[in-house]
Amino acid sequence: MSQPGTETRGFQSEVKQLLHLMIHSLYSNKEIFLRELISNASDAADKLRFKALENPDLYGGDAELGVRIWIDKDAGTLTIADNGIGMTREEAIENLGTIAKSGTKAFLQSIGNDQAKDSQLIGQFGVGFYSSFIVADNVTVTTRAAKATPDQAVVWQSAGEGEYTISDAQKETRGTEITLHLKEEDKEFLDDWRIRSIISKYADHISLPVEVQTIDEETKETKWEKVNKAQALWTRSRNEISDEEYTEFYKHISHDFAEPLSWSHNRVEGKQEYTSLLYIPSKAPFDMWNRDHKHGLKLYVQRVFIMDDAEQFMPNYLRFVKGLIDSNDLPLNVSREILQDSKVTQNLRNACTKRVLQMLEKLAKDDHEKYLQFWREFGLVLKEGCGEDFANRESITQLLRFASTQQDSDAQTISLDDYISRMQDGQEKIYYITADSYNAAKNSPHLELFRKKGIEVLLLSDRIDEWMMSNLTDFAGKAFQSVSKSDESIEKLAEQETDEQKQAEKELEPFIERVKTALGDKVKEVKLTHRLTDTPAIVTTAADEMTTQMAKLFAAAGQKVPEVKYTFELNPDHQLVKQAADTQNDSEFNDWIELLLDQALLAEKGSLNDPSQFITRMNKLLTK
Known part of the structure; x- marks a missing residue:
């Protein structure tokens, strides 16, 4: 008999595809599922701390936050529980049944069956919960929101095959409990030592205590033993943190599976006190160009998590930077609106921007190949800085x-x-x-x-x-x-200095006048040029006029484009120009000049206003 308030729902189609890719792709590193679930539990605790700044009652008498993990070998289950913010029924449906990112579907379809890419997928969407299905053939989530009563809990259950059930439940404490029914081939994760080693490897940097259940064999008494250091990584001294720890912390805050290219950990004291830990990723997220792409840093105030994606601390052209800022100078109840106008924010933003540009300069100087990898992924974004950040333009230009x-x-x-x-x-x-x-x-x-x-x-x-x-x-x-x-x-480079050449140009003056008459106001000016070797003619724009490419940008943005007036430059040494100059028939002469102009415009713009006329004219001259 089903639970009260039970309903069966289908996963969003993108989730189905993601689950299929994960379950059927060969992961060389299955243990990452535990890292992702602990990371999510840590986020839930951070969110509760933040909400409790305004409403301390949310703690409900239990202010000690943590993660608890226990194994049931007889049932073949592994359970990860937290006492963080928890979820309502609606939030469970939204967070566990959908991926709310535009562009997801198109991206998933483009992936195909490339398993090298598949292994990066979970991080691309920030949906580490689904990694549970790498090792489990059934997942049960019991959750109660911090503001809810014990009878307002919900149970979410799925075998990862296209649908899930959600029903009402009873839960005495707030938070989320995830029980994994492990697959036969993944029973290694029922081993206490294996779980402890994974926690030590992936969760040492998390400020939340992660405890494992132990049962005394004689007394049968249950104890909880803290396995991780439970000290926020950025609060520790740089020389006591290993590269591996920095890398794992990056994966924790970014949900990225690839290692970062570079990072900078910096503590500033004095007039302003803050700690920054900034990372340069090695891969661009698929939605880098989407309007809803989340970017920015995590903000902590006095080690209390305040917000994700605090974009106020990084200019838009550095939106790929991941990391955090922990400030001692901002109020604990700071909001996005206050951040926008704060002088402290502006100073932090300037300092972080300079630090990232210095990181990139150092990377370019010390490791050419790594910098080129960065450029291939993020060069287009960095180019935006040339017009957005006047103060740092020289540093940005150096990095192009x-x-x-x-x-x-x-x-x-x-x-x-x-x-x-x-x-x-x-x-x-x-x-x-x-x-x-x-x-x-x-x-x-x-x-x-x-x-x-x-x-x-x-x-x-x-x-x-x-x-x-x-x-x-x-x-x-x-x-x-x-x-x-x-x-x-350019004119200086193309100058012809012999008397013979000057005389030839003088003799062509009537030809130039004739061209001007034939074209009328179609061009701004007509002149001879010696900057060409194989081409009969080109068009150029004046130094103070809009270029062809800029006009195309305006048009692509749906803006009205002012007409570009070109200078028509003819190569006096080219056979076609000589042939046109020798043509006495005015109609044929006009056809030759129009053809040469269209050729030049086609080379410059990539298209013509009237291609059929160009083809007709060319065919007419070819038949002669």
């Missing part, structure tokens, strides 16, 4: 990495210091080009002069690059210059 004409690869590995060290004698500017793709940038006709002269050009093809460059003016005293814009330094 680019592809360039120096290498035959789209890998972004070149720093601006590398570029400057290779600049030619007399070269005054850092040259770059922005385009829709690496190949479009690499094969742009704008590069012909620079290849001929052996001058390196940075190839920028990320969507954010044009916006980023609009916020960068110079680096180490060298100005940035787009090769698709008109500029004196």
Whole structure:
């Protein structure tokens, strides 16, 4: 007979997929399920402490928080219990039956059966509870919210096969009790020594005591023995914390399964007193670009947990940083609204931002490969800082990495210091080009002069690059210059000095006038250029005008785009330009000029307003 108030519900489809991946994927490290459950218990205790700041009655006479674990070998069960915040019926359904993150479904579908990726999944969603099903074929959760009465508890039960039941229950104490009915092949976790070793390995840094039940064989008396150190890791001295402990603490606070690339543990005393422990992850979360992506640090005040995702302490372009701040200068009842306007918050934010940038500088200097791994994962996010953080722009610019004409690869590995060290004698500017793709940038006709002269050009093809460059003016005293814009330094490189060349240009002046007449106001200006070798014509924009890539950004954002007026530059040495110049028939001449302009616009923009007209005109000239 079913319990009162019992209902059977289906898991959200994303949960089904996640459970399937976990149950059927080969985990090389099954013991992590216990780490995740202890971590969740620790979070439940933190939340209760915070809520009790306003309402001490929530403790209900039991203020000593902790986790208790016991084994029942006869029943084949392992139970993990806490006396933290607990859950109501609605919260149990929400927390145990759904994954409330947008983009989850698309991400799960993209994973397929790649088991190397599967092992990272639990951390991606912050839903470590589901790791229970790696070792258990049935899981029972009994929970009572701190504000509830004993008869308002609920029991949640599932075999991890697509549905679960939830029913009313009686529970004398607040908190959550999770009982795992272990699979036959996972009975190793019924061993007392095995459980103790896992707790020591994964839970030493948690400030919550984790106790294991022992039964005296003679008296049959039950005792509880604390296994972990139960001292918050960040309160300990750096030289007594091992790298392994730092790594485990990162996994605890971030629910990430990969190890961090770098971390910084810092205690500041004096005018302001705080401790910060900041980590750089090694993998970007799948929802880094989602609007609901949680970022920021955990905030503690005088070692009391206050809030998750305190984004006020880190600028948006460093949203990938994980860790915590423990401040002695903020009030215990601090809210997000108070944080927003607090001078203490602003000072902490500035200090943490500088520390992260220093961590990245050190990583770039000490470990080139690790830094490039960071750049591949988070480079796009860091680029946002060029326009968001004026005070640290120089440090951010130093950290940027680019592809360039120096290498035959789209890998972004070149720093601006590398570029400057290779600049030619007399070269005054850092040259770059922005385009829709690496190949479009690499094969742009704008590069012909620079290849001929052996001058390196940075190839920028990320969507954010044009916006980023609009916020960068110079680096180490060298100005940035787009090769698709008109500029004196480029004209100087392309100058032709022989009398014969000057005479040839003079003879083409009537041709240029004729082109101007043919095109009218379609272009801003028409002129000859010597910056091309293989291409008949290009279009460029003036130094003070919007570039093609910026216009595309505006259009993609749904904004009205001002018309870009180009300068049409013709290569007098190219056979097609010579052929056009020799054409006497006005109609045919106009077709040639329109065709050359469309070619140049196609190379610059990647599309044309009227491609069919371009094709008709080209076919017409080809048949002649």
